[in-house]
Amino acid sequence: MIFTIFKKELIDTLRDKRTMRTMLLIPLLVFPITLTLFVNVSSSFEKKASEEKLKIGVWGDLGSKYWNQLKEMPDGLGKKELENFEDSAALKRAIEQGEIQLGLIVPKNEAELTRTKQSIPLTWLFDASSVGRQQRAESYMNFMSNKAEAIRLQELGVDVEKIHPLVPVYQNCASDKKMIGQLAGGFLPYIFIAFGFIGCMYPAIDLFTGEKERGTIETLLTTPVSRWQILVGKMMVVVTSGMLAASCALLGLFVSIEFLDIVQNKEILDIVHGILTPSFIIAMFSLLFPLVVFFAGAMIPIAVYAKSFKEAQSIITPLNFVMVLPAMIGFFPGIELNALTAAIPVVNIVLSTKELISGTLSVGYYCISLGIMLLLATLSVIVSYRQFGNEARILN
Amino acid sequence: MIKVSHLRKEFELSRQQKKELNTTANKALAVDDLSFECQPGKVFSLLGPNGAGKTTTLRMLSTILSPTSGSIEIAGIDAVKYPQEARSKIGFLTGSTGLYARLTPLEIIDYFAALYQVPSKEKEERKKYLFDLLNMNDFLQKRIGKLSTGMKQKVSICRTMIHNPEVVIFDEPTSGLDVITAENIIKLIRDCKDQGKTVIFSSHIMSEVDLLCDDLAIVHKGQLKYNGPMSDFRQNMEASNLTEEFIRIVQR
Numbered sequence: 001m002i003f004t005i006f007k008k009e010l011i012d013t014l015r016d017k018r019t020m021r022t023m024l025l026i027p028l029l030v031f032p033i034t035l036t037l038f039v040n041v042s043s044s045f046e047k048k049a050s051e052e053k054l055k056i057g058v059w060g061d062l063g064s065k066y067w068n069q070l071k072e073m074p075d076g077l078g079k080k081e082l083e084n085f086e087d088s089a090a091l092k093r094a095i096e097q098g099e100i101q102l103g104l105i106v107p108k109n110e111a112e113l114t115r116t117k118q119s120i121p122l123t124w125l126f127d128a129s130s131v132g133r134q135q136r137a138e139s140y141m142n143f144m145s146n147k148a149e150a151i152r153l154q155e156l157g158v159d160v161e162k163i164h165p166l167v168p169v170y171q172n173c174a175s176d177k178k179m180i181g182q183l184a185g186g187f188l189p190y191i192f193i194a195f196g197f198i199g200c201m202y203p204a205i206d207l208f209t210g211e212k213e214r215g216t217i218e219t220l221l222t223t224p225v226s227r228w229q230i231l232v233g234k235m236m237v238v239v240t241s242g243m244l245a246a247s248c249a250l251l252g253l254f255v256s257i258e259f260l261d262i263v264q265n266k267e268i269l270d271i272v273h274g275i276l277t278p279s280f281i282i283a284m285f286s287l288l289f290p291l292v293v294f295f296a297g298a299m300i301p302i303a304v305y306a307k308s309f310k311e312a313q314s315i316i317t318p319l320n321f322v323m324v325l326p327a328m329i330g331f332f333p334g335i336e337l338n339a340l341t342a343a344i345p346v347v348n349i350v351l352s353t354k355e356l357i358s359g360t361l362s363v364g365y366y367c368i369s370l371g372i373m374l375l376l377a378t379l380s381v382i383v384s385y386r387q388f389g390n391e392a393r394i395l396n
Numbered sequence: 397m398i399k400v401s402h403l404r405k406e407f408e409l410s411r412q413q414k415k416e417l418n419t420t421a422n423k424a425l426a427v428d429d430l431s432f433e434c435q436p437g438k439v440f441s442l443l444g445p446n447g448a449g450k451t452t453t454l455r456m457l458s459t460i461l462s463p464t465s466g467s468i469e470i471a472g473i474d475a476v477k478y479p480q481e482a483r484s485k486i487g488f489l490t491g492s493t494g495l496y497a498r499l500t501p502l503e504i505i506d507y508f509a510a511l512y513q514v515p516s517k518e519k520e521e522r523k524k525y526l527f528d529l530l531n532m533n534d535f536l537q538k539r540i541g542k543l544s545t546g547m548k549q550k551v552s553i554c555r556t557m558i559h560n561p562e563v564v565i566f567d568e569p570t571s572g573l574d575v576i577t578a579e580n581i582i583k584l585i586r587d588c589k590d591q592g593k594t595v596i597f598s599s600h601i602m603s604e605v606d607l608l609c610d611d612l613a614i615v616h617k618g619q620l621k622y623n624g625p626m627s628d629f630r631q632n633m634e635a636s637n638l639t640e641e642f643i644r645i646v647q648r
Contacts, residue, residue: 004510015498215494222458223511224484
């Protein structure tokens, strides 16, 4: 009987355009579209910035030393056109007005500083609101600085190694998998939680408040099916919808990584492939399933209580923030899975998934997290059953 | 057969309801000590003004609501103790019954046949009989949302009768329907009577009651004001017509 109800409600739900949009279409397309846009836009900006021919104004270079150095610089560091300025204020004004993109101010005592082997402050003027200007200045400066340093060391007859007695060598002992887990691992459960919640929302409202509003609940309650069977059949559709939405979002992310060249580093791509094993996916879904049941169980009493679709929506939408905000914990570095965090709902799922990606999840904490979520899911089903069995609520 | 004895229903009032009703009482009495019997092959009418307790009574008969006290027997089953068993004997139709707009009539009928656990062979026979009787074959595959009110009403009737119930409960079945659509319901009630089913229907329209019913109960403010055969009601009435007599009894 539960399956009969589940099947009918699923067909009904899949024919609802609004639910289909939030359950399948948006989760499936959100990552391919946003990531493609992001990667294309940012790379096109970077390309444009590196290919842009900049006008560089130079002031104070009496000996034409830096003028010549700039002129001789390879175009690989960025194309440029030089202009001499007699006045530093005029140079600054030209940058403000966009006539000149970079300005170089050479101190008047440059010759004296060079002779006495002191540091020479070279001031670069730029408009930071334009992308890539500072980077271009830095690349020119590095080139000039390396050249000046080599000349000075040669003049002094000093070997480079002699002025750098200590050479730091930093070696990361964490595996790349662990690094990805810690740095990006919070993102995966966050997606699942956010889309799992949204996926549950519309079916929960439609199958409970909607049925009250349309006057079909009374008919259903006169059939020889017990209320718990009706509740479980409907709840299964809400949970399926939540799981589908979250899975579609993950599938969209996977498609983006796999086919849209979002990750261009082959090493990282290999690590991602190594993480996405069947056992990882099973373990992750085992953690996320009770969470989605809990979401459904939290929404159903509200949907039963509400008199209209609008009322249900107005109560459940703020609940979204309460449920999804703890998921952001995963983005904070330093917060780790321990006996305490494993007992905090939602937070435990995020941290467990992070550890799962890193390959460092302890069985004990996994069991605590899973146990807490199963307990919470059971409680939410009991609350839903009580509310669904409340005749004053169901027929109001 | 339906046997109702000393039926009583109290509702807990929420703070909002107390405010709306301007009362400090924690409970509202919707049905107060109702007793009556509906015989098979007869149409029993529950007549009363709006808010009299008709819908609450019929919801208790169909076991959607549980009575505060009293007993209900549906086709020999104690409906208070065994509501699920009693529901399998009942067909329930209201004027405000909604249908699933995204499903087709065929899907809805199959769904309810499954919920009532109608055996496959019997289901096909009942479907053919009802689809032909109600002339539904032309729109079986269309979505409910695209059907006219009359077509929807036919689907509702078919849904109510798919399991061939012994007892049929109609709660203001013609409410909000035009004359032609209401005629389908009137015909259904007559057919049920001819087939020996127990029929109870509620209404506040005296002319409809006069047209159909064999036995009559008048309720007002949850209490039974009259209970007896329609023929006795007609014979003993003091007012000049049925509507005036109904008003006289209610205001007594």
